Amino acid sequence: MLARLPGGLPRQLYVSARDPLRVPEGLHLLGVIEHGTATAEMAAIDEAPVASLPMAVLGGGPGREVWLTPSRVSYGESAGIRYARSEEVLFGVAHCPAEEPGPAAYRVYRDIIALTRRLEAGPLFRLWNYFPGINQEQGGLERYRHFCAGRYEALAESGYSLAEDLPAASAIGTGHGALSIIFLAGRGTATQIENPRQISAFRYPPKYGPRSPSFSRAIRFETTGGAGLFISGTASILGHETVQRGDPVGQCETTLDNLRALLAQVGAGPLETLGRCASWKVYLRHAKDFAAVRDCLGRVLDPTSPVLFLAGDICRESLLLEIEGIVNLRGKSWQC
Ligand code: 3EB
Numbered sequence: 001m002l003a004r005l006p007g008g009l010p011r012q013l014y015v016s017a018r019d020p021l022r023v024p025e026g027l028h029l030l031g032v033i034e035h036g037t038a039t040a041e042m043a044a045i046d047e048a049p050v051a052s053l054p055m056a057v058l059g060g061g062p063g064r065e066v067w068l069t070p071s072r073v074s075y076g077e078s079a080g081i082r083y084a085r086s087e088e089v090l091f092g093v094a095h096c097p098a099e100e101p102g103p104a105a106y107r108v109y110r111d112i113i114a115l116t117r118r119l120e121a122g123p124l125f126r127l128w129n130y131f132p133g134i135n136q137e138q139g140g141l142e143r144y145r146h147f148c149a150g151r152y153e154a155l156a157e158s159g160y161s162l163a164e165d166l167p168a169a170s171a172i173g174t175g176h177g178a179l180s181i182i183f184l185a186g187r188g189t190a191t192q193i194e195n196p197r198q199i200s201a202f203r204y205p206p207k208y209g210p211r212s213p214s215f216s217r218a219i220r221f222e223t224t225g226g227a228g229l230f231i232s233g234t235a236s237i238l239g240h241e242t243v244q245r246g247d248p249v250g251q252c253e254t255t256l257d258n259l260r261a262l263l264a265q266v267g268a269g270p271l272e273t274l275g276r277c278a279s280w281k282v283y284l285r286h287a288k289d290f291a292a293v294r295d296c297l298g299r300v301l302d303p304t305s306p307v308l309f310l311a312g313d314i315c316r317e318s319l320l321l322e323i324e325g326i327v328n329l330r331g332k333s334w335q336c
Contacts, residue, residue, distance in 0.1 A: 008070040008225035010089050010184065012279060012326060014306050017064040030067040030084040030091040033182065035310055047075040049082035049093035053130050054177045055283075058290045058309035065308070067091055070225070078118075079111045088223045089186040090121035098131040098179040101143045105129075105150030108181050113158045122187035125219040126230040127169045130180045134173025134313050144171065144315040145209035147179075152211035162202055162214055164192060169215035170233035170324050172283050173313030184230070188223030192216040197261045199240045208240070208316075218262050220329065229266055229327040233283070234258050235319045242318040248289040251320050252296035259323065268327055275302040278327040283312040285320050293321055 010030055015021075017036070023029050031049035036057050057063035071086035083092035092115070094108045116124055129151075134144045155162055167183075167190075194200050194217050201213040218231045236244050236251035237258070244250030256271065263269035280301070284290060290309060297307060314322045 008088065009221070009223060009228045009328070010067055010069045010086075010091060011328075013066045013068065014062045014279070014308050015064050015066055016062040021064075021066065023066075023068065027068040027070055028073040028086065030069055030073060030086070030089070031082075031093060031182075032067070033065040035063040035065070035308070048084055049075075049091060051093045051095075051180050051182050053180060054174045055130075055172070056287065056311040058284060058287055058311055059294060061308060063308075078115055081111060081115055083115070083119075085119060085121060088188060088225075089184060090116060090119060092183050094181045094183075095178045098133075098177070100138075100146070101131055101179060102146035102150035104131075104179045105147045106154045107150075108179065109151050109154030110158065112181065112183055113154065116185040120187075121185040123165070123190045124167045124183055124185045125190040125221050126184040127167050127215075128182040129169065129171040130174050130312075131178070132174050132176050134171070134315050135317050142209070144173075145211075147171065148209050148213050149211040152214050155214050160214075162212075163200075166192065166202060166214050166216045168217070168219040168230045168232040169213075170281075170283075170322070171213070171215075171315045172233070172310075172322070173315065186221055186223055188221055191220040191222075193218040193220060193229070193262060193265050195234075195258055195262050196265070197258055198237055204240050213315075218265075220266055227329040229263070229268060229325075229329055231259065231262060231325040231327070233314075233322040233324045234262070235314060235316070235322045237319075242316060245318050246320075248284075248286075248320045249292050249296050252293050252323075255321065255323050256297075256300055259325070263327070266329065268329055271300055272302060274327060275304040276306075278325055279306040279308075280323060280325045281308045281310065283310050283314060283322045283324075285312075285314055287311050289320060
């Protein structure tokens, strides 16, 4: 009998877009996220899902994000969604025109949910949403709020309770391009984690838009071979209010305290010692804040923690930055 293939969590690596894409021994490619300008090389990955996101990489770090898994992978396409699936996870990328973010989000979310169900891929546990002009007003409502309404309607129509069963997410504004949505679903246990310092986003009061944002603060996802904490975009919000307005370092410090509170919910941490067991992504509204925010993080995070800094708009005008992360909770199939 063949030995059972090692199962495992998906993992993500930041690599240079200038190097040829290499899949490490024993791992399989789920997909690639290209930040900044796409290179001609991307064509080489003809089957795997690829997202090319128009956000500048700050500080000259590596701009390519490679998603890998220890399990065997097959690729497919359905309703314009490219995906890769292993026994444990489904990783996919969907693009659609972003002129009207509400109807666009509605259609893409409906299609993604239908796909995960048809493939029996397990619950959606992490989504990344990118589209241009996130803070611009359109027909009397901010484009982010239109997006939230479309996402809400699709989830509601698909049977979500919009409280206890929401995935982790990020929603970030780009300068141009499509609505691009990257998602992970998986066969395993997805446990929703909320932040005791913040009101759950799905309970934000109506002053933030007609439909509250449908996401959880983090998901603890456990599958064969490991467990990971997938932390949503986290910002300088206490309760439901933005704090440290106009102060990027103050917002960074509050955000780190919010991350500490989330980690404490799952018994992970402290933040300072996670090292290679965690990777982080920082979105900055203003590139000029890069050095100050890098130094703020440098005072707290272990220098071995990979951090990618991107120029992107945060979905509330008052927020200058947002930080998301992934933490390996068991240390089995990740390099840490
Ligand atoms: C916040 O905490 C900041 O709408 O999917 C963070 C992560 C934010 C995800 C989303 C929004 C989203 O409200 C904004």
